Amino acid sequence: MLPSVQQYLDALRDFSALPTERRSLLDALAEYIRSQTRSGQPARLTFICTHNSRRSHLGQVWAQAAAHYWGLAPVDAFSGGTETTACNPRTVAALQRAGIRVQQITDTANPVYLFQYAEGVPPLAAFSKVFDQAPNPQSGFAAVMTCTQAEENCPFVPGAARRFSLTYEDPKAADDTPAEAATYDERCRQIAQEMLYMMFRAREEEEE
Numbered sequence: 001m002l003p004s005v006q007q008y009l010d011a012l013r014d015f016s017a018l019p020t021e022r023r024s025l026l027d028a029l030a031e032y033i034r035s036q037t038r039s040g041q042p043a044r045l046t047f048i049c050t051h052n053s054r055r056s057h058l059g060q061v062w063a064q065a066a067a068h069y070w071g072l073a074p075v076d077a078f079s080g081g082t083e084t085t086a087c088n089p090r091t092v093a094a095l096q097r098a099g100i101r102v103q104q105i106t107d108t109a110n111p112v113y114l115f116q117y118a119e120g121v122p123p124l125a126a127f128s129k130v131f132d133q134a135p136n137p138q139s140g141f142a143a144v145m146t147c148t149q150a151e152e153n154c155p156f157v158p159g160a161a162r163r164f165s166l167t168y169e170d171p172k173a174a175d176d177t178p179a180e181a182a183t184y185d186e187r188c189r190q191i192a193q194e195m196l197y198m199m200f201r202a203r204e205e206e207e208e
Helices: 003-010 020-038 055-069 089-097 148-153 180-207
Strands: 043-049 075-081 101-104 113-116 124-126 141-145 160-165
Touching (some): 003 180, 020 043, 089 101
Antiparallel strands (some): 113 124
8 A cells, every 4th residue: 555545544443432333334334345255246335425526435435445455355446426516626635635646637627536545556536426427337336325415315226236324424514614624634534444444344254
């Protein structure tokens, strides 16, 4: 892994403060990943929020990085929304502060970013898209709902083999306030730690 990402995730390995309710949700996802990998199938996770601009991107990046951290394969993480906007620059900045290497490769209203968490593996191409838009899988994936609005407005996700509710508070509430960076960093850490725990549990169960 990139040394900066390795250090960031190393600091999040104490899971003792994770609430029991969150552990239960993450354990269910870990069981899905384990069942897929044991059957020789890739575990495809599509993180979904309304605008595919904040929480879903954080989920995608940290799920993929955490799988790599624990040496868990094959796991493929994606993200999408119920509508298209853009990956929010505040999300990008939070990931950069966490050690992710970021490159913007298009200059459009919905720019494409490359998120690199490790050397020798392809970066994640991140841009805002509807959840069933390429390159996201069309079938055989787990839909991970990261916001309450998407959870309520999208009761059926076509093609999803499983659906999981794993909602997070939207850091958007702190936009353009003195608490903006701290709020985004807090949500970034929360999602990173939960993805780290989830992939640890998936690996732990796989080794039993």
